[in-house]
Amino acid sequence: MMNDEIHGEVYLVGGGPGDPGLLTCRGRQLLEEADIIIYDRLIETSLLNHAGEECELIYAGKKPGAHSLTQEEINQLMVDKASAGKKVVRLKGGDPFLFGRGGEEAAYLEVRGIAFQVVPGITSALSVPAYAGIPATMRKKASSAAVITGHEDPDKEESSHSWRHLARGPDTLIFLMGVGNLPRIKKRLIKEGLEPETPAAIIERGTRPGQKTIYSRLKEVDSYVEDDKVSPPAVIVIGEVAGEGEKLSWFKRRPLRGLRILNTRPAHQARRLTRRLQKAGAVVREAPAISIVPPRDFSELDDSLADIDDYDWIVFTSQNGVASFFRRLQKLGIDIRQLAGVKLAAIGSRTADKLEEKKLTVDFTPEEFVAEEVLSGLRKRTNPDDKLLLPRTPRARSLLVEGLREDGLWVDEVTAYRTEAAELPEDVIEDIDDGSYDLVTFTSSSTVTCLCHQLESEGAEFASQGAAIGPITAETARDKGLEVAVTAEEYTCRGLYQAVLAEFGRGVSANA
Structure with a gap:
């Protein structure tokens, strides 16, 4: 697998079943460190929150009517990026080695001498039923479980599945990607001896917003597919444990579920x-x-900081203003103790918190965090000859500065940061x-x-x-x-x- 001439590496990372909280710690670390992330359409895109600001995101998913990369193109893309010395994360749903083509991709990389690692993910086969309140095993109800691809046609002459053993062996059957074949799956299992009254469940979009669970019996579970009441992606569970879901379901109780x-x-x-x-x-x-981003020109801010003890008030209108102001103060080597005689105003409790974290006392925070309230409050607290400094973004509203100047106060508005x-x-x-x-x-x-x-x-x-x-x-x-x-x-x-x-x-x- 290793090649000393290649410095890049590919990580086949399992992103879990959909709920971003189910990403592994190792998976999150690699997303944060990646130079390139190649991800699929069905990946929960909020996982990309962990990508660094300079990371290149490559969408390799399939969308009806839109261009997508073929599997061969994805394979070669991983090789090309890793050969260029990049740290590549191939982000896949569930676990990459369970019906995820991770094995095929690893084999492709191995043959071409590309270093790779596999990072297992939480598979939908176990997590999706759990989110519907269905345990794969449970004392006195199920001591074994089987995970089966539902893609295969149960009626074909030479099946890779042993339907007779599936019907009479494992206590719990978990089918992935089986919605389209469910009528035939049901028919074949009953034919091979599975009791028609066996509890069954279909979990659509499991662990994701809009999760929907249908609890039924084997003999009628396919009717929900035929009536268009359920659609992929979905996990199908057949066995006595499926009957526990209605009692143990917990996911639906979260207040913003589905948003x-x-x-x-x-x-x-x-x-x-x-x-x-x-x-x-x-x-x-x-x-x-x-x-x-920083100001294009620091001269106005630097001039104000050099004479910081000339001001009676500094008005901070955002957390960004606080961070930028003190970053520059430190850069210029100005002692924070020069603020000893200056009063501080903060728009917003979080802005005030940032100042208090620096052991500074905030003299005024308005009840409502808008310029109108700040203007009203400062009018009650300032003297006619007071000098005020407002370090902020040039995009900020002008109402506060104009109102203070109309009152005859000296106001220096300087750019501490910019928004782009x-x-x-x-x-x-x-x-x-x-x-x-x-x-x-x-x-x-x-x-x-x-x-x-x-x-x-x-x-x-x-x-x-x-x-x-x-x-x-x-x-x-x-x-x-x-x-x-x-x-x-x-x-x-x-x-x-x-x-x-x-x-x-x-x-x-x-x-x-």
């Missing part, structure tokens, strides 16, 4: 909101609409356009503007609903013609989460 959300917040800030939503059962894809449009992955644009997301989060007006600009440039539509962090952001979205379903009352990511939970949750407190 697909696109989180457009900048990459370094997205994770907190994502984790809250995932904990409540939503499947979240992170695809930043904007990125935070981030390029959305191709599959995200497709999913927005075809309405695959139930909600798209907007945590600032700039995320709305940048996302709409990119959709327009790609000829795509916004076929979803927005979830806005506050009324200003919601107004920007509506001005762009977007539907806004949720507007947070508390203008923080926690407030946005609570608003989503209140609007779409199923009987669980927003404090969860």
Whole structure:
């Protein structure tokens, strides 16, 4: 397998059955470190949240009417990228060595001298039934289980399956990819001696949003397929344990189960909101609409920092402003103790938290995290000859600065950071356009503007609903013609989460 002249390597990584929380620790580590990720259509795309900012994402899936890579092309792509010294992750659903063509791909790499590793994944054969409350084995009910591909036609003359042994041997039969053949599977199992009254279940889109489970009996389980009540991908379970599902089902109790959300917040800030939503059962894809970058010219900021003790107030309007301000302060070697006589204002509890993490006291945080509230509060707290510094992005609203200057205060507004449009992955644009997301989060007006600009440039539509962090952001979205379903009352990511939970949750407190 090893070749000393080749420095790249391929990792055949099992991505699990769909729920992004079921990715293994090793799989996550490799996604974070990968130079290239080659992924399929049926992969839960929120797994790509773990990819590094410089990672190249290559979509190799199949979509009706759209171009896709053949298996031979995928094989050669892995060879080419690894030969160029790249760390390549081939991301596959479930486990790569269980009906996943992982063995064939490994053999292809082996013959060509490409180093590779296999990272097992949690297979849908066991996890999907578990999400429907069905154990593969259970004391006094089942002590053995078999996993079978349902692709094979049970009526063909020379089957690779021993149907007689399947009907009379394992206590639990688990069929993958068997929806199309289910009528024939049922008929053959009954013919070989399996009791028609045996409990059976079909789990459609298991572990994913929209999971649907049908509990039945072997004799009639195929009727749900014939009546178009179930469609692939689905796992079929036949055996006494299938009867336990209705009692043990737990997945359907999560309040945001079935909700697909696109989180457009900048990459370094997205994770907190994502984790809250995932904990409540939503499947979240992170695809930043904007990125935070340094100023093109630091001279204004540097001049203000050099005379920092001349200011009476510093007003921080975002976490990014705090981070950029203190990063530059440190770069210039300015002692933080020079802020001793300066009062600090923060828009937002998280902005205030960032200052308090530096052991600084915040003198003013408005109850509502908008410029109007800050202006009103500062008017009550400032003196006519006070000098204020606002380190922020040039995209920020002008209302605060204009209002303070109208009051006769000296205000220096300097660029501490900039926001730029981030390029959305191709599959995200497709999913927005075809309405695959139930909600798209907007945590600032700039995320709305940048996302709409990119959709327009790609000829795509916004076929979803927005979830806005506050009324200003919601107004920007509506001005762009977007539907806004949720507007947070508390203008923080926690407030946005609570608003989503209140609007779409199923009987669980927003404090969860």
